[in-house]
Structure formats: C-alpha cells, structure tokens
Amino acid sequence: MRPERYNAREAEQKWQKIWAERGTFTTRNDDPRPHYYVLEMFPYPSGRIHMGHVRNYAMGDVVARYKRARGFNVLHPMGWDAFGLPAENAAMQSKLHPAKWTYANIDTMRAQLQSMGLSLDWSREVATCDVSYYKHQQKLFLDFLAAGLVARKKSKVNWDPVDQTVLANEQVIDGRGWRSGAVVEQRDLTQWFFKITDYAEDLLNALDTLDRWPEKVRLMQHNWIGKSEGLLVRFAVDRASVPKGVEAADEYEIYTTRPDTLFGAKFMAVAPDHPLAAAAAARDQKLAAFIEECKRIGTSIAAIETAEKKGYDTGIKVVHPFDPNWRLPVYVANFVLMEYGTGAIFGCPAHDQRDLDFVNAYVLGVTPVVCPPDADPATFTVTDKAYDGDGRMINSRFLDGMTPKEAFDEVARRLAAQMLHGRPQGKRQVNYKLRDWGISRQRYWGCPIPIIHCEACGAVPVPEKDLPVELPADVSFDAPGNPLDRHPTWKHVACPSCGRPARRETDTMDTFVDSSWYFARFTDPKNERAPTTPAIVNRWMPVDLYIGGVEHAILHLLYSRFFVRAMRRCGHIGMDEPFAGMFTQGMVVHETYRTRNGEWIAPADVKIESGPEGRKAFLIDGGAPIEIGPIEKMSKSKRNTVDPDDIIQTYGADTARWFMLSDSPPDRDVIWSEAGVQGAGRQAQRLWRLACEIERIVGGARPAMPAAFSEKALEIRRAAHGALARVEDDIEKLRFNVCIAAIYELGNALAAAVGAIDATPVADDLRFAFAEAGDILVQLFAPMMPHLAEECWEVLGHDGLVSEAPWPVCDRELIVTDTITIPVQVNGRKCADLTIERDADEEAVKAAALALDAVRRRIDNKPVKKVIVVPQRIVNVVV
C-alpha cells in the first residue's frame, strides 16, 4: 500500500484543536515538578506577524516542548507590547481609535500565532494597553516614587514646531520632522525619570553573574554603563579675557579620564548647551548662531558624533592648573556632550583622536606627552593619529619619566592639595555614561503617569485608592499636540492633598516601562490586587531562557534588570536579575527584487528560474525580467517580505518552523528562500513516508525487547540512540541547525535500512529496532514539527499524544564502540585512517600507524623525528 501524502493543513488544524481541548499546554502554578520558564520577547501588535516572529517563537517552542518532554513544568506564555506610536499614527491616518486598531491587530496576530501550533499557555495572555495590566504599572510607579527611585528633571527633546509634538530620533531626518518637514528644535522639558543610575555599579557588577547570557550582550551593557575613573578639575577663568557684558563665572569644572596628559592641553571646550556657552553667546551673535546650528543636529549621540568636529572660540581664556602664566582658549564644541561629566573638557590632541581632529582644524598645535615604549622622546611627534597607548611621560615637567598611571595619581594628589577659591582644585570622580531613564512621553497611547499637579502642593501622587488612572476613550487626533492635554475634562481634577482644582499629568510612560515587568506578570496574570504574587513569582523567576533580537540587547534588557531591582526594593519580587538565560537570535533576510525602472517587487510576484548559468528572475504577471538585488533585512519599504500566513497556507506551519530552524545558526541571520522552504516541505513528506513504512515493517503489535540483536538491528539502534544523544545536546545548546542535521542523518539511515528489507516477515529483533528507532525519530523532530509528529505518532500505533509523551531514554552504551577509526598524518597532512581498539595504548597505536602502507610510502625511508599520539584523536608522524 502506498502511503498517501501528508496533508499539513488538515492535520495542523486537527491537532491544534486537540491540544486546545485537552489543555495540553496550560501550566498550573501548583504543579510540584521542577519548573522551567521559557519566554520569547512579546510582539508589538503592528498588524500581522512577520517571519522574525516565526523564527523567534519557533525557537522558544522547541525548548518549551523539549523541556516539557523531559518532565519539567514549563511556563511558556504570550502577550502583547501594545502601547506605542504606530497606533497613534494609524489613528491620524485612518481615523481609527488606537484601542480599536490595537485590539483588532491583536486578534489577527493571535490567530496567526495559533496557526503556528506553538505550545503556549494562552490563558495567561496579557496586553500592556489593558487597564488590568497598566493599573499595576501605575502602582509600581507610585511605589518607586515612594522608594526614592523617581526624579523630576529637565532634559532635551526634539520639538517639531508645526506638529507641536516631541519627535523620536528616528523621526528626525536631516534635522527636519518626518511628517511636517519643519526644522526641528531642541527644547528643555521637565520630565519624569527612573533613577537607574542609582544602580549603575550594581548593574555593572552583576553582569559577571549572568553566565548564561551571550558574551557580546554583557559586553555591550558593560560599555553602555560606561564606568570611568577620572578627575574633576576646576580651571580658573582669566578675568581679563572675558568680554564686557559676559557673565562668566570665576571658574569652570571639567571632567577628564586623562589628567596625566594635562601638560599636553591645548584648549578647553564646553558643550553648546553649557552655561558658559550661553553666557558668551549673549554678546556674540555668531556664537549664538553656532549654538543654534549645533542644536539642529538633534539629540541623538550618533548624529552629534558623526558630524564634522566644529568649534567656536569664545575668546575667554582659562588658567592652566599647574602654571599661572599658561592660558588655554575656551571653545564651544559640537562634540562635547552636556549629559556626560560636567559638559566641559580640556583637549589634549596628542592622545585623543577627537581632540586631534579638532585641533588640526583650528591650528592649535600638538605636544605629545606620552612617548610609546619603542619611540625616541626627542623625535616623537603626533600629526594625524592620536596615540592612546602606554609609555613614559615627556614634556610634562614634574611628571616626566612616569607611566601615565603614575602621572594620573600624581596629578590627582597635587590637585587635591592645591586650593582654588578656597577648595581643592581637583577631585577623583567615578563617572558613568549611563543616564537616568526618562520615561515621560507626550503621547496618548501609553500608560498614564499617576500624578496630579497642584499649584499649592506641587506634584502629588494619585492615591492608590484612585487607581487606575484610566485613559479617556473620547479623544481626537485631528489637531497637533497631545490629545490628553487638550481633552476637555480629563486632566481637571481636585488635588488629593488640598482639594483645590489641579490638573493631571498628561504625559504617559515610555513603552519600555510596559515591557520591563511583563515577564513577572505572566506568573500570575489574573491577580487583580497586586502586580505580582510574591510566592508565585519567586518560584518561577528568573526566566530560565529569554529569546529575542539583538536590537534589544541594551535598552530593554538593562531597563528590565533595573526594574526587577526596583520591584525587589518595593517587595514585589525576591530577586535582582530577571533573566538567568538569554539568547539573541538573528534576523530573517531576503533577496530584493527591482524592475528595470527601479520599482521594488515583492517576492510573491516574482518567478525564479535557475539553470547552470545561474538564477534569473521574472515578473509572474507578464514575464518581464527582474533584477535580483542584495539580500537585506525584510522590510516593507523594499517589499522583500514574505507573509507567514501565505507560507502556512501553502506548506503548513511545521514546514515554516522547520525551515526557520534548519539552515542557519540561530544567532545569525537566516536567508528566507522559496527553494529552502520547498526542501523543508519535502523533508516533512519524507518523514511521513518513513513513519508509514516503519509501521508496515513493525506491523501491529510491538515485540518485546529481545535478549540479543543481529548486527543489522544493532546498527539501527546505534543510529537512533546516537542521534538522540546529539539532539539532546544540541537543543540544550540551542544549536537547532546542527540538531536538524542529526535528524536528517537518522532519517537517511532509517530510509536506507527500510530499503534494505526485502522479505516482509521480519525477525523480532529487527522489528523491535525499527519500532524503537521510529519512535525516537518522531520524538526528535516533535519539538520542531509538532503536528507532523502527532500524525506519525498515531501511525506508529500510539494512543496518547507525542506532545505529552516523556522523552526517550538514551542508551549510551550503544553509542560507544569497541574500535575507533582515527586519522594518521605525516608532517601534519592526513594520509591514512587507522582502525584500532578504543583503549589501545600509545605504543600500540604508534606501531600500528607506522605499519600502514600509505604512511610508510609517505615517510619514504626518511628518519622519523617524532610521533605525536593524541589518544582517540589523531596520530602525527614528523619526519
């Protein structure tokens, strides 16, 4: 009987229904078994899922299903990161209310995710835009406020004067607002901040404990926190140099990490928004214009630092701390950041590239003060490449001959003892690049900040009994500005403290706040009284494995780490770190296609023909030739996206999942290709046929385990248990592509064994081996292609579900063989294989290797100098 083709669409719906009815993936908090929490970053409900989601969730699902089979009580929830800008943009464009838009998207995307057959506990679903979620977030805000973790201060924003709104950095294009095209201004706004810098040292130190995080993510966070040890140095102003009418202070403080290079100083520079810049600009129109120009670059550090180094000489001079006769000019420079240090620096061009570029543009001269070990102090010069290495101090008076480290300490010591205006002129200072987390957003679609502003009482927290502060539903998006701010009634309330008329805070929270604690909420999402239930959250957390894109490696993960610490301080959770294990997966990329006149064409509209001369693309409609462009991240603008729905309709979810996991290592980008999906689809059919054929050979009742096995049966068992051992190891290490290769190999081995059977009544030992190997094969691919696996499991005669079956036990004795084959090299080049007993001693291996014909030929009677034997690995003969 020929097995029929596997019908993915029918089978997938059938098994999804069965899983749902049986509650196979519903997780109980009171289950006593060891627990495992696997979580993928929840999606923003943008409208439809994309291939990046498919990849992300397929990976998490493999781990969830595998751990479940291994006897763990697995928590694998899903929710929606549902607040954010796109909903408001949609509201402006299509007059659809953000809530309507968002919930409609959630419904669509939930259905899409469900069609993927993910083993998720949907009963724990949360959406951050739901009052039932954000009311707890407001409580957390109030608790943080009470714990002293919230601050109110000014910060700079990109202001679009036409749209009357704050713009995200990505919305500022060449200094103009993306929608209005108006020149963007920088404005100071008083905003709410979480004091993440209070935890800077702890967040840095604790990185060492996160040994199941990718090294690169820890490094990125390390650099982001950016701890530096330096010196605060106060420079006296040369009063004579201050122009009339300029209200300069008597001194200005700079921060430097290289006080050792103080004798190489050529200038002082301050940020465009430094008080000194403002003071000097009051009497200097050109300077005022320069400062304006700097502000137009925007607030993003990338833009500021990429811009050409420019400065403006204020004319003011400061006095060198170690020489009262030495004057340094003070510049306003576009590369000095007000947010870092004191917003002022001294510039030493010889040993800092930025300073050197600057000095070369303004002809201030360069004096090297650190001489590299291999250079001659008399001739060493710096022209266009700053030297930032170690060496000995030169041209530095009392520092000469010291190492930079010694010089640093000496300068720190002297300046601490030297008085300026009655205080020590220098002070050691630990500095962090990390800034406090500004959470205020002048937007509607976010979690309202539960504060009431009262003229008499100031900023008053909303009393807990008045929570939640709910977003008003009746808002309009047809006017510029924040809809909450211009709502006729919402913001007008009585002050909770004095009862007089007051107004609500109309800023909402950054959406990063929403995603900084959802993982904790999932452990008891229905708790109406509190954000978490400590006994429950402390059992589940930290998350054992968290999977998401590298793009979140810094901000989201750092904010979450801070948030959990803050929640701990307020008694909501009992640990510091949210994620014990972390994995960052790569992107899904695709070829791009363009017509002759440069129009982007979607893959679905392209037909590819490949032959010996390579691949050619044509438009399906009309057959016009299409140019195949570079492979890039899937994006709407280049139209190189593939809709998961289409793929699932055509090939089935299993095929899509399998392909997402197969070709590329999970942390690298994967190229989506039609041919690749087809290959995955063929493999699904191949596995289905194989299961049917194995069942035909085993035939009904399974034989008991026989006492002895024929060599043929042993080979099958070895293949199965060998694959089992590899797959276990690979899934634990998330090496899904290698894991799939092992499954292919087992499939190929079993197909060959099936093909070698000629007579149908088969001996019991072989029948046992086939039945066992068939079961193992199906269980191995069940985490990746769960629907097909259920179908095969049924064919193989099992009553229950493979999703509920315990993982097979690997018989490691089967994998270890008595004899092994190792390579033999002569002068590091392989020339023969040697098959020998596994435990043969070194002398025996050496003798056997030298006795091989191919080895003797290669040695060719030359004297053997040395023979290296690495046990069970390799033999190398050196002649």
Added chain:
RNA sequence: GCGGACGUGGCGAAACCGGUAGACGCAAGGGACUUAAAAUCCCUCGGCCUUUCGGCUGUGCGGGUUCGACUCCCGCCGUCCGCACCA
C-alpha cells in the same frame, strides 16, 4: 564618531578544548521509473593536475606561534547591527 559582531564550495553551513576542512541541506549536472509530467529513488558535485593509484592547493588579505591553525597572537580589508523618544 563610539561600541558590538561577522567573513569557510555556486549557496546556507558543520568542524566539541589547537587534531581528518566542507557533516547536513539547497542549487546544479547525469541516470532510473513514467506515454508524458509531477512525485520518488540512485550517482556526481571546492579548485588544479592525473587514464587509474594518487598528488598539489584551499577557510577575506598579510605576517607570526605550533609536530599540527577555520580555531591562538599581531596588522589590514570588507559587510552588518546598536547608540538612550521605533519597538
């Protein structure tokens, strides 16, 4: 600009702690089955040389360490990602 990664056949890749480079898959070519197609199965498949046996060469480029280097070290080149209001 700063920070982080990556680079191996026609393509995606594998190679565990420095020990057989190219497992597994895709594409391609050849063959079997078929009236034909699809599906399926078998064979070949880094490059150069050789009738065969086999030999040489080869992991972005240039050096180095080592009996032995995709792997370690130094210096380049190229590509991608993040940079604080996108999520």
